[in-house]
Ligand SMILES: Nc1ncnc2c1ncn2[C@@H]1O[C@H](COP(=O)(O)OP(=O)(O)OP(=O)(O)O)[C@@H](O)[C@H]1O
């Protein structure tokens with residue numbers, strides 16, 4: 244293969260670099276200065292109590308409308324992507340699994356995945372070639388045939404929605420993926436299936452920022468780093484040994500230990 248500038252770029256480690264990021268929703272500041280670097284090949288777990296800003300960070304990273312970045316920047320592959328549209332970020336190789344995936348009536352999973360693949364990769368793949376590729380990924384993740392012929396998320400159980408997201412991740416092959424609450428609403432077997440699926444995909448070409456409440460998913464996916472978010476800030480970072488420590492102390496225990504005053508709590512969730 245000719246060594247064009249493009250192919251040389253692909254051999255470099257892709258980095259998602261979040262610097263001093265501040266963001267507001269409806270005039271209320273939620274993210275109060277986030278610094279976090281995720282490299283291709285690394286798994287970072289982001290934990291923290293309800294309402295601490297984890298999903299807000301995921302949405303801001305993907306450029307979801309309604310979130311105003313008021314300070315700092317998001318850098319990806321060496322460029323400032325803070326002002327890019329979600330589709331542009333996806334084309335660059337960033338992936339976001341939403342906490343509440345949407346239903347798309349009338350569109351089968353296989354057609355949805357093929358459209359997403361074409362849009363993200365800018366590649367005109369034939370239906371046959373795509374099926375072959377999809378089959379490989381389905382085998383890897385133990386996804387049944389009947390699921391991909393159903394309409395996207397319609398009547399899917401929580402576990403099936405999550406499996407579908409992981410299948411999407413497998414098909415799109417992003418450089419960095421932000422996975423929000425991949426373990427929520429999953430029974431023990433589904434959690435294991437999803438977690439081992441993610442673990443199968445993690446490798447030198449994929450970096451993951453895994454947002455989770457629970458330590459249990461980390462029994463299947465070993466993170467390189469664990470970060471704890473409270474009141475819109477990362478208050479603690481450490482290695483995998485942090486997970487059992489958090490489980491034992493609880494977030495309130497940690498808050499006291501770090502001497503953090505409880506911030507303004509949400510009135511209702
Ligand atoms: N669209 C919105 N309008 C108003 N407030 C919002 C909006 N989105 C988020 N917030 C507020 O921002 C704060 C952080 O919410 P976020 O969803 O990021 O928390 P989280 O850490 O993901 O929580 P959870 O663990 O429950 O998923 C909460 O106080 C929430 O009420």
Ligand SMILES: [Mg+2]
Nearest residue numbers: 297298342424
């Ligand atoms: Mg959330």
